[in-house]
Amino acid sequence: MDGEMTEKQPKIRVRDLWKQYGSLKVLTGLDLDVYEGETIVILGRSGVGKSVLLKQIMGIEVPDKGSIEVDGINILTGTRQEKQNAYMQMGMLFQGAALFDSMNVVENTSFYLNQHGDPRQSEPITSQEIRERASEALKMVDLEGTEEKMPSDLSGGMRKRAGLARLIVYRPNIMLFDEPTTGLDPITAMQINKLIKKTQAELKATSIVVTHDIRSALEVGDRLALHHDGEILHITTKEEFFQIDDPVIQTFIQNAEVSKSMSGGH
Amino acid sequence: MNNIPFTKFLTSLGEYFVLIVNVFWVSIRQPPQFSLIRNQLYDIGVASLPVISITGFSTGIVLAAQAFFQLSSYGLTSVTGLMVAKAMMVEMGPVLTAFMITGRVGASMCAELGTMRVTEQIDALKSMAVNPLRYLIAPRFIGGIIMLPLLTIYSCFMGIVGGYMIAVYYYGMDPQTFLDPLPVHLDNFDLFSGIVKSIFFGIVIVTISCYKGMTSRGGAKGVGRSTTNSVVVCYSVILITNFLITIGINSLYPFLEKYIPWMVK
Numbered sequence: 001m002d003g004e005m006t007e008k009q010p011k012i013r014v015r016d017l018w019k020q021y022g023s024l025k026v027l028t029g030l031d032l033d034v035y036e037g038e039t040i041v042i043l044g045r046s047g048v049g050k051s052v053l054l055k056q057i058m059g060i061e062v063p064d065k066g067s068i069e070v071d072g073i074n075i076l077t078g079t080r081q082e083k084q085n086a087y088m089q090m091g092m093l094f095q096g097a098a099l100f101d102s103m104n105v106v107e108n109t110s111f112y113l114n115q116h117g118d119p120r121q122s123e124p125i126t127s128q129e130i131r132e133r134a135s136e137a138l139k140m141v142d143l144e145g146t147e148e149k150m151p152s153d154l155s156g157g158m159r160k161r162a163g164l165a166r167l168i169v170y171r172p173n174i175m176l177f178d179e180p181t182t183g184l185d186p187i188t189a190m191q192i193n194k195l196i197k198k199t200q201a202e203l204k205a206t207s208i209v210v211t212h213d214i215r216s217a218l219e220v221g222d223r224l225a226l227h228h229d230g231e232i233l234h235i236t237t238k239e240e241f242f243q244i245d246d247p248v249i250q251t252f253i254q255n256a257e258v259s260k261s262m263s264g265g266h
Numbered sequence: 267m268n269n270i271p272f273t274k275f276l277t278s279l280g281e282y283f284v285l286i287v288n289v290f291w292v293s294i295r296q297p298p299q300f301s302l303i304r305n306q307l308y309d310i311g312v313a314s315l316p317v318i319s320i321t322g323f324s325t326g327i328v329l330a331a332q333a334f335f336q337l338s339s340y341g342l343t344s345v346t347g348l349m350v351a352k353a354m355m356v357e358m359g360p361v362l363t364a365f366m367i368t369g370r371v372g373a374s375m376c377a378e379l380g381t382m383r384v385t386e387q388i389d390a391l392k393s394m395a396v397n398p399l400r401y402l403i404a405p406r407f408i409g410g411i412i413m414l415p416l417l418t419i420y421s422c423f424m425g426i427v428g429g430y431m432i433a434v435y436y437y438g439m440d441p442q443t444f445l446d447p448l449p450v451h452l453d454n455f456d457l458f459s460g461i462v463k464s465i466f467f468g469i470v471i472v473t474i475s476c477y478k479g480m481t482s483r484g485g486a487k488g489v490g491r492s493t494t495n496s497v498v499v500c501y502s503v504i505l506i507t508n509f510l511i512t513i514g515i516n517s518l519y520p521f522l523e524k525y526i527p528w529m530v531k
Contacts, residue, residue: 091394115394
């Protein structure tokens, strides 16, 4: 799989990415290639800058140095239109879901379509269609009947699912997931993983998931990478990932207390 | 010498002016949806009417009571009405309205945007290719510029009503004596002065509150700190700009008198 991918043009290409906050160096020349249709999971300890990487790719923050290409176009140096086109096909699920707390669930879900319409269709989208698409997305994440609820009335798992509905409603080509299972109980985490896999399969999107949850990584990822000291160390298939004889990876796996199950089950 | 606080101050000042320029630019080139502006017109304007009524009215009655009392020993009580009206139009109306809007609306804007910042809602907007400047700040900016002058005029009106009531019904002043000097001695320049001030105050309140909100850090405590900070900075800047605008507008008087005479009549 890895061999096939190296011959293809990556959907997202990150080169020599640097980001520093004050004296804290978070990204130090990070390189990453993500190919069309794959889900890459970036593992790493909390606070190493995994979310920062996603925010740079998403254009929420600007890196100090480096390049980020989407479909071969550098979105840091591209024209305003090129950037807009790139960001319109991307979407992100935030760690805390980041639902707009002044809007109810259905308003949150239909927000993108209300703002931009559907970039995939040429004719304008009607409010009836937006409503139907939002209901469909909420049904996909098992949140039917919560349309009129406010985010403050939802549990953590429901908020994550509502965030996922808000993401999938406009069918982005590139989806970024920031710690999708953090803070959730194992059952809800499993549901979220299944939903990510399901939406990934339906939308055939290219995805990057950052997490420190190895179970989640194994569930959703095609390839795994380890983010350590501002760089991506080792990027490979999940089967090979646990065989790598690197003390950093082994320590990470041991610390995650899943090494035994990995050597036996995967 | 440790110059970090000074550097931070200069950086913040630079960022603040960049924000003002960008908001102006966005408001003109890509105006926000009308529904967003309408909501802000309501929040800033209509919802502030009760508090502005109380402020204007109570200021008017106090001004009239003091004027009547202080001037009675000189036999000048007949100028009570004019004094109340002039004071309300050129100073008390714009400044007190700006203070009340800072407390009622500015603090709320800062807290709302600050909460959105620390809970990643602003990042979520960006992730959906929505410019937060256009979606969040421009409607507030336009709402502030439109509503502050209108609220100031309303506040002046309430102040004159309050002054009239205390002078006529409490001190027994003749209504004609209170009202007659107003059309003669109040001119367009007084109105112009008050409106120009209120437009500046509208810009100051909205941009400082939004800037402080957008740069909030550190959870609920950080948002609280930013909100307090924004109110203190707004009050200080309003007082300082009030002085500068007063000097500036007064120095324009000869020019206006010569080239735009209707403005000073």
